[in-house]
Amino acid sequence: MAKNKSLLLFSAIALLASCGGGNVGPDSSSADKSTQEQSEAASSSVISNTSEGVSSASSEEAPSVTSSSEEESLTSVTESSSEESSSSESSTEESSSEESSQEIAYTVTANKPGSSIVFTFLEEKESYLPGDVVSFTAKAASSVYEVTSVYYQIDGDTSYLKQFIGHTAEGVYSFPMPEANITLGGETRRLGKIKLSEDHTTITLSEGLDTQTYYSVGQRVNFTVSVDEGYQLSSVKISGYDYDSKEPYSRELSEETGGGYTFVMFSGDVTITAVAAEIPHAAEHDPWANIASDAYYEGKTTYRDGANYTYDIYVGLVMHGNGTLDYYAYAFSSGGGDDGDGDYWALGGYDFRLGGNSANESARRETGDNVEYSLADDLSCLTFTWDSGSRAQTTVVNIGQKGSNGLPGTITIVEHKDNSGYFSVKNLVCSYSIA
Numbered sequence: 001m002a003k004n005k006s007l008l009l010f011s012a013i014a015l016l017a018s019c020g021g022g023n024v025g026p027d028s029s030s031a032d033k034s035t036q037e038q039s040e041a042a043s044s045s046v047i048s049n050t051s052e053g054v055s056s057a058s059s060e061e062a063p064s065v066t067s068s069s070e071e072e073s074l075t076s077v078t079e080s081s082s083e084e085s086s087s088s089e090s091s092t093e094e095s096s097s098e099e100s101s102q103e104i105a106y107t108v109t110a111n112k113p114g115s116s117i118v119f120t121f122l123e124e125k126e127s128y129l130p131g132d133v134v135s136f137t138a139k140a141a142s143s144v145y146e147v148t149s150v151y152y153q154i155d156g157d158t159s160y161l162k163q164f165i166g167h168t169a170e171g172v173y174s175f176p177m178p179e180a181n182i183t184l185g186g187e188t189r190r191l192g193k194i195k196l197s198e199d200h201t202t203i204t205l206s207e208g209l210d211t212q213t214y215y216s217v218g219q220r221v222n223f224t225v226s227v228d229e230g231y232q233l234s235s236v237k238i239s240g241y242d243y244d245s246k247e248p249y250s251r252e253l254s255e256e257t258g259g260g261y262t263f264v265m266f267s268g269d270v271t272i273t274a275v276a277a278e279i280p281h282a283a284e285h286d287p288w289a290n291i292a293s294d295a296y297y298e299g300k301t302t303y304r305d306g307a308n309y310t311y312d313i314y315v316g317l318v319m320h321g322n323g324t325l326d327y328y329a330y331a332f333s334s335g336g337g338d339d340g341d342g343d344y345w346a347l348g349g350y351d352f353r354l355g356g357n358s359a360n361e362s363a364r365r366e367t368g369d370n371v372e373y374s375l376a377d378d379l380s381c382l383t384f385t386w387d388s389g390s391r392a393q394t395t396v397v398n399i400g401q402k403g404s405n406g407l408p409g410t411i412t413i414v415e416h417k418d419n420s421g422y423f424s425v426k427n428l429v430c431s432y433s434i435a
Contacts, residue, residue, distance in 0.1 A: 291321035
């Protein structure tokens with residue numbers, strides 16, 4: 001409405017200016033004419049005013065309609081222009097945002113063909129923004145290996161620097177994404193099983209250990225070894241191939257204080273080998289195998305020292321039933337010793353000794369204790385060797401027929417010499433007796 005009033009005011013001013021211009025001129029008739037015209041105009045104006053502004057209202061409405069149309073057109077153009085500008089700005093911002101996002105999003109490469117580690121991401125994403133948390137688990141591709149470390153390397157970095165990544169107790173690895181494309185990698189180590197090699201032995205692993213589980217390097221292994229009846233333990237060792245040093249190994253183990261054996265796992269399988277050898281007496285044909293008590297065999301012979309001294313010499317074997325025997329001899333002096341009173345007289349000194357303290361007293365001397373013996377294949381005899389001090393002595397004993405008790409009734413000492421050579425026993429028959 002204010003705009004319409006301004007247009008009316010502008011029209012009135014223009015009209016007055018036009019009337020004023022008619023007074024300038026030399027012609028007085030023109031002035032009179034102008035005065036007359038003004039009078040008529042004034043009369044017309046009075047008539048117009050008495051019509052209660054009907055024409056004026058009509059005149060005001062027309063410009064108002066025209067002005068409103070123009071205003072709406074102008075507003076529409078302005079709004080359209082604003083929308084186009086806003087749309088253009090929005091499009092520019094989106095384009096700029098997309099370009100910015102493409103520039104700072106980076107990729108993580110993992111699980112390349114032939115990789116020794118399988119990476120499983122907690123959230124599958126094609127790319128990450130710097131600072132995004134990358135979380136995953138890592139497992140060795142082969143069940144005989146374990147993951148020892150995980151790292152990433154920046155693609156294109158010629159220094160090949162490894163950024164190692166820590167993990168939680170649940171095995172989840174996490175790190176913030178750097179401003180670069182990266183590749184995941186890691187290191188693995190060979191696990192190992194415990195293998196048992198038993199030769200007349202039984203290997204018992206400590207509680208919690210078995211031969212089916214793969215164990216890590218450094219795992220402590222404890223075990224015991226028992227031996228089959230009739231055998232004795234010869235050796236206990238561990239062996240295998242160490243994947244860390246890339247070399248084979250073999251080590252003898254000694255029994256720990258208090259019993260048992262121990263070692264720590266290598267990188268790779270470890271074989272425990274326990275070997276037992278057959279105790280000679282324990283062959284099925286050994287007549288003294290596993291006897292309940294010692295079996296004594298003793299024989300008598302006579303020895304004369306020149307013309308003055310005579311000795312009754314008793315020689316015997318004590319069979320222990322565990323593959324060993326004791327060899328002994330003692331003498332009864334009937335003519336006294338060197339000085340006639342039966343003093344102790346040693347023949348052979350170190351191992352094979354004979355002696356008597358008086359004419360009616362004998363002294364038993366065990367010359368070989370727990371000496372191992374072996375049986376001939378045809379069961380005809382046994383042999384044993386013992387240290388006589390200056391040289392080894394081998395004694396051959398023939399085995400007689402078994403009696404009702406299942407034991408040989410007699411044995412025959414084919415030959416035995418003491419280490420001095422002063423005394424020997426030949427073909428001495430020894431009979432079984434109860435001690």
